[in-house]
């Protein structure tokens with residue numbers, strides 16, 4: 001059975017990628033997940049200087065009992081480029097021996113900052129760079145260090161091209177662009193970025209839902225610190241969670257797969273191995289998982305067993321050959337529509 005998949009020219013031993021989040025902020029975290037069987041691990045998104053993130057509470061379950069709806073409200077809390085350089089360098093040998101690729105995730109307020117971090121990460125041993133141009137928890141309300149972080153860079157195709165071109169011309173490893181979904185479903189965006197910047201893959205968060213929960217004991221809403229700060233500063237809010245929204249991720253992946261030949265690596269609501277198979281069937285090359293890890297840090301093992309059982313049951317030899325096989329049954333845009341409300 002072949003679990004390996006290709007993302008452009010890069011081969012992964014399996015399609016499971018540890019998505020960027022707080023568990024991959026340190027050498028210890030990276031080491032732990034490299035040992036857990038992932039095809040690749042992505043570092044916490046890192047900036048030039050350390051960022052202290054949003055106010056508490058940060059890693060915020062809207063439903064702590066069921067652990068389905070998690071807000072990624074850390075706002076890129078990270079130890080800074082030099083600290084992450086040392087973490088990547090420290091785990092490089094282990095990653096090689098486990099055949100696990102290291103993806104350095106970065107964000108910057110300027111294209112120059114991003115180029116600089118990319119260069120340092122590759123010097124440390126990163127096999128791939130992922131540019132975080134999506135984080136919605138960041139924003140000017142957190143201070144000047146946050147003015148142009150995250151989704152700022154994928155709001156327009158011009159900014160995305162500027163950012164990706166810069167990093168692509170600085171390093172020779174593959175560059176993945178993690179863009180906001182509302183941009184990714186626009187043909188003008190993808191066409192321009194594909195043509196002028198040529199990222200090696202797009203990653204995106206396919207399913208996000210606006211949400212509100214009330215603590216019935218107090219009658220007050222429960223919000224992460226990031227949203228509380230917005231309320232204090234009288235900034236309009238739309239609290240979001242990554243929830244069991246896989247169906248939305250699948251639809252958007254099927255849609256985007258029709259707009260571009262660039263490899264796709266979605267995340268958003270993947271909770272079991274079959275979810276990854278589904279994503280591959282609608283055109284993903286691989287998939288990222290995050291919330292599933294906060295629920296069970298052995299999730300990779302469970303996912304891989306599910307995938308193997310599926311392949312055995314269906315007598316499938318190569319996972320990579322399943323890519324896009326379901327698209328023939330789904331209408332293509334404009335008959336298939338995708339609307340984003342945020």
Ligand SMILES: Cc1cc2nc3c(=O)[nH]c(=O)nc-3n(C[C@H](O)[C@H](O)[C@H](O)COP(=O)(O)O)c2cc1C
Pocket residue numbers: 019020021022044045058059060070071072073074076105132135178204205242243267268269270288289290291292
């Ligand atoms: C607590 C938390 C922190 C996150 N931090 C980052 C980050 O630093 N960089 C990034 O690109 N994505 C970040 N994400 C987004 C995840 O990488 C992933 O794309 C998203 O959670 C959707 O996947 P999921 O449904 O499996 O959780 C974060 C998510 C969470 C919940």
